[in-house]
Amino acid sequence: MTDPHTSAPSPHPALGTTSPQELEPLPEGGIELFPVNFTAYQHPYLPDLDTERHVQEIADLLAPYRARTTAWATPADKRDRQAVEDRLALWTNPTHLPGQNTVLYWVGHGSAGHLAHHRTPAPITNGVTPADIAQAIGSRQLHPDNADTWAIIVLDACFSQDFARAVHLELFTHHRGADRYLLLSTAAQGLTELGALTRALRRALHITFPTQPAIGLLTLGRHLAAELGGFVDDLTLDDHRDQLVNQSANAAAAISAPLDQIAELQAVIDQLPADEQRHFLPKASGAELGELAWYFHGRTLQRDQILRWLSTATHGTLIVTGPAGAGKSALLGHVLLHTNTRLRDILTRHGHLTPLPPGTPRPDDPFDLTAHLAGLTPARTLHLIAAAAGLPELALQAAEARPPADLTAQLLDALSARDKPLTLLLDALDEADQPLVIADQILRPLAALPQVRIMVGTRRSTREGPDQPTPTDTDLLDALHPNSAATGTPQAAALQCVEVAQDPEALAGYLHAKLHAAKLRGTLHADEADIADAVHRLVTDHQHGSAEPQHFLYARLAAHEILADPDLLTDPTPLIGRTHRQLFTHALQRLDRTDARYTPLLRALGLAQGRGLPDQDGIWATTAKALAPYRTNDTHAAIAALVRDAAPYLALDHESGQSVYRLAHRTFTEHFTTASYTSTAHTAITQALTEHARRTLRALAAHGITLQPQSISPYTRHHLATHARLGQSAGARHTLAEHVDVLDALDLTSITTNAFHGGLDPNDLPPPIAGAVLLQHHAQQINTAQPDHDTLAWRRWWRRLGTTYIQGTPPSPEIPTPQSWPPTLIAGSVQRRQLHLQLTGHNGGVWALAVFTVPDGTPRLATTDGNAGVLIWDPATATQIGGFSTGHSGGVTAVAAFTASDGTPRLATTGGDRTVRIWDPATRAQVGKPLTGHTSAVTALIAFTASDGTTRLASASYDKTVRIWDPAARTQVGEPLIGHTGLVRALAVFTASDGTPRL
Template sequence: MSPLQQPGAAGPVFALVPVAFPAYLHHDALVDADREVDRIGAALAHLGASIRHWPLEPESRTEANAKARMQSWASREHDLPHSMLAWIGHGAANQDSGWLAAYDTAATIVRRGISVDTVAGPVSDEWLERSGDEGAWSIVLIQACGAGTFAKRLIANLLGKPRDPQRLILIGVGSEGAAYLGAVGDALEEMLEKGFSDNDDSITLADFAYRLRAYLGRRVGADLVVHEFAPDGGTPLRRSPVVPGGVTAPVNVYHELRAFLERQPPDVRGHFVPKAQGAELSELAWYFVGRSRERGRVAGWLKDTACGMLVVTGGAGSGKSALLGNVVVHSNTRLRDLLVDAGFIVALPDAEQPPPEVFDGVIHLAGMTTADLVRRLAEVAGINPAARAAADLDALVKALSERTLTVLLDAMDEAQEPAVIAGSVLRRIAALPAVRVVVGTRPSVHDPQRRNPVTELLDALGAGPTTSVLWVPRDTEATEEYVRLRLNGARKAGRLRATATAVADAAATVAGNGEFLFARLAVHEILARPRILAPKQAKALAELLGKDQRELFAAAVTRLSAVSATFDPLMEALALSRGRGLPRSDGIWATVATALTSGRAVTEGDIDQLLDAAAPYILLDVEDGQSVYRLSHHNFREHFESRLAASA
């Protein structure tokens, strides 16, 4: 994938200064050394890197010129606040120290090559040059035979100086007889593609070191040294996103959305569903079917109502979020026209078409506290930063009493304090003269199958002349069409082996068995078993589709747990986060999951595998500019909670 420049970005922010040796006078050529520099530079371009190529021919990259190159880097002649020095070539080590080789280094590198002291000087000088800039940082990469020993001795040398460097990462890749040329490029490409999402708009220096240690360590094992010299306080690295503005969606939906956007021109990407305009998607717009009556009700309310609240409610998994997400998509004229032109959706009748750009903000309430929501509403309304930081509800209400605001909030039942949010926040602001609130929620946080179902969340939202309630019932016809659409799409893509008749029969069975959430789960479990629609698998299919939502998810957990012993604790960790989710940054998710195992350490690689295998069941969200992962539906969380309660 080619690097994409972030819309509106100021340009490169750090210099990649390579010291690479494709040819040697007395040693075997490393013909791919410069190519590896280009790969590293292409991967890091996502973070604002600019390669400052070494303009010398390979035969001119002598020891003297290598020392001059390092001194040029140390003097910060690259004119950027941050930098990375990348030495790629031959080296050697013994039990005492390590040495690096330039083009003209003698055949015996030990004690005759470039010493640790020779490299330590420019590294120290570089620190003295940038120490006055409190955010400036550097990375030093040494990739060569013996680099692990060389790096350890270099660390000891630097720590022994009167002013040891800060905001510096030192990386050594290689052992005696193993240089692993290509491993760094591979690790960076995988790390930036899988380890981060477009929600990670900033990466701390410490987290960069942690992730690189994880991804590079999988390739070189013990032949890796990563040392951080006081990394806190350095200016974070910024990613160039494909999906701008952040997205809240199941991981598989995010990946499909990202793939779609990569095919679009940069100006389209720059205007595509920023978070404030509704990137909280349970399904992509082009998979939405049916719900004409309900969509018309929402559109009509938005056209005819000056203030008040519209509550969109229904049973667990009835498709409330999909309906609201579809309304948001059709209210975004740029996005709607793009998808219509691409043939993914059709234009709506006037009666179902919501007003253009009607929503000032779209907020996904899963995991939010009351204070979180107050701050978010203040941000949407453009209230001054001080008021946002204070999370002052009275100040918010006073400010909104003088403003016009239309906001959509989904998943209220999955908030930290849903009843408090309903009664203390939403009820109050919806009573203001020019504020409109559309809220999606279950009637209750309690099990709808209980003998005496309750509606405490609807009660908390209140009833009155300016409050309307829209119930989203089961839509068997739309559900059947949705299943056919998804399964036939998989057939055409070669991911499902089945006849059209088998797909139609499965769609009818799914539609008759459950809500929209059940249909989503059933589709993903069928796709995970691509031969299950064959006639010989009729019994297995009947058993799968005879389950309810929770049983179907439990079957998915069992299937996934058979793939890897780490998948269950990783998902359980998300369930125990009480709806707030867990970030990958600094190894937080992996650490929590490790605590739930019988002793096996959970790695970033395990998380990558889970996100591939269980993408529909894990929600990607964003908080404070970082990716946060949750289970994508409260029913999934309840599966783990009930299991834990039974074991307790």
């Protein structure tokens, strides 16, 4: 083993440790760090090692997990074979901390066959054998008192891969009942460097898994083995049972925020007494605090308006809006701090938060949920709301991707009966996935309930962006506006808006506080006069085309550029009057000069889908390497340094159980997504992630592991199809189609959604993708309950059958699989089919169908099979997304769609009960009373536009008449149309030459 440090070994046990004689029970949930470390060797060819320092570093890294070190009190020159036997005997002794999880850390010199102790000769031909280590592991893990505990055994020595493999064989041969252990070596085939484990563990805990409150040992072990190149034995572990649980107040797990803010907040937390640390952070909620409390300035009028609303409103929506970068998130975070009693009291007591002026409303703990919606889907949003409302079954259904509209209807039903208020704080609606759907179909109907209050932070329009002209539309605000027509009661008072506008004085206060704090920390060396002058110039000067006063995002960017380059403090000219994107470009250029590998890493985040890119499984590095000008660049090695150097521009988040990184503001993302090269870049990403997934599948198959869709990275599974679509013009879809083994592992809904995405002709899809989409409804129904079920084999079967229908003949044979079932389609000839989606779910023949458009512009279908219900479908994914019972007796006979005066969609249904009923499909609520007048069952229905531009309905009936209705006034228009001598079965509308409608 090589030691890059030459400092003398510590003669004393590491600080914060205990000797065996001092042992007390570990704190609940704690773990034991049990070092077997060697600092001195008798033979001169075995140099002394400073292992005590590395034991302490491991202990420090594990401190948040309540690790306590059981120090080895034996002097360094007495740690011989007998001392080792005594040490291992203590570890295996059933009376030694029974029922506690443990980490045995062996560190010292070694060979493929032996681990060295103090008296071991060189070459290392005798010492501690694999059988000795296996005996200790087996004895401990087989003891009944340790049945509910796990053990991690780390062998940190040269040639430890071969040694660990021998230990594994000994355990398998002589201790077969031992389980719940992770055996890990730090070396591959040769020497290892002392400290490699420390670096790998630090990177894992701080970079790869920082937001996870619990890390599965299986996942952790495989990650460390990949980092170190060593051996891992994890066959007896279960990630759901065997976990390293963070017991500390972890800011990264509780909030989504830029990395520099998380670090500064964590530093404040770490200075608090232990009892206050446990109560400091809100339960992990995805909240974004915006500016830290000690930097917040201005916006007092808006703050007080929000607090008054929280103190007085009983239901409805409060929208906090304003231009990009105006400080909406910061304002909402400031309100959260002042209303969360735990945070408020602790921050105030320690001088980090100024109390509100006397008389200012200050409701205590009003929020049941705080969430940052960036990248969240409608289903994920519903999951969070249902969980906050105490509806675990509904939350589980949302997590399992049940149709959002159906879940919304269930949520509305459940909350209608709720007898206590539900208050939601939802920020960054404009950054959500399908923000108009979330606004119109989830938030608007929820806010109409008498016990629900929703506070939303959002831009006005989905087309609004930084440094861009203000769009004429306000589609996001419109989608949140209460729909009085749906309830029959005016609700204008239930919606309030708070506008966050420019505030130069507050901007100057924020900038000065940010720079002054850096001076106090010693990271900025400057006079107060220089700080004041720079702040004045940044806020008031307009040297570039009469630039408007800037927003808080500009101030934040400018402050960080000054901290990175203090010369800008004396001459901030390069920053003055710049747009947000120009300042971000300035930062990118600076970071590229620091390390050229930073640029592709940041570019990868800019093109990332969902909530961001995980470091786990090498996804971020793989994506960045595909975008690097030189593919040999080791982007993986640069990630830790980038996280440090670009902290203000990166944010931590979580998705699919993984920590993910994204750019900290939508402005930064748009710098990359609006570039001309994006299609080529997405093609490169598609190629890289496809090959990464193939390597993963091959490696698992080589170890005899049954492959499942979950075998590949969640990011690849859910987002690779999107990258392929975005790279369509550069051939990305064909790249994916060439690797059907990866295609079969991708999320079917993602494949289907991207296949039918607007602007692309689905008939241009490569046959393998078209085949997967054609019969996806069968593949979705695969029964995975059978323990020996091969999901990927069935996916392959349905994809090949679908491809056969698309092209008329079966595709070329693929690599045979050992499974005998399902069979492999080899030859045949069928009539070709056009790509289409089959909507399955009706119990009988479909009697009627109508098409309507939801506020985000996507189409929906409404169908009925003659019973009393209507089903709602997303034709792009062939999924049922909702439905409702109409109450018609005798079943629904016809469905028509039209647009209400407020621009929202409506459905009209007819039935055997002789009525016409109008519905809001978003809420499933009937709008007004039924339209009556027919004397027999209604058989047909159609919507049309009258000469004055208003909507009309025409209905036909067994009573031989056609009647015209005004759905807004809910009245019949004129007399019935008569003349038929029998029942009227159908209606059609057309326009006469003079422009008037005809039936």
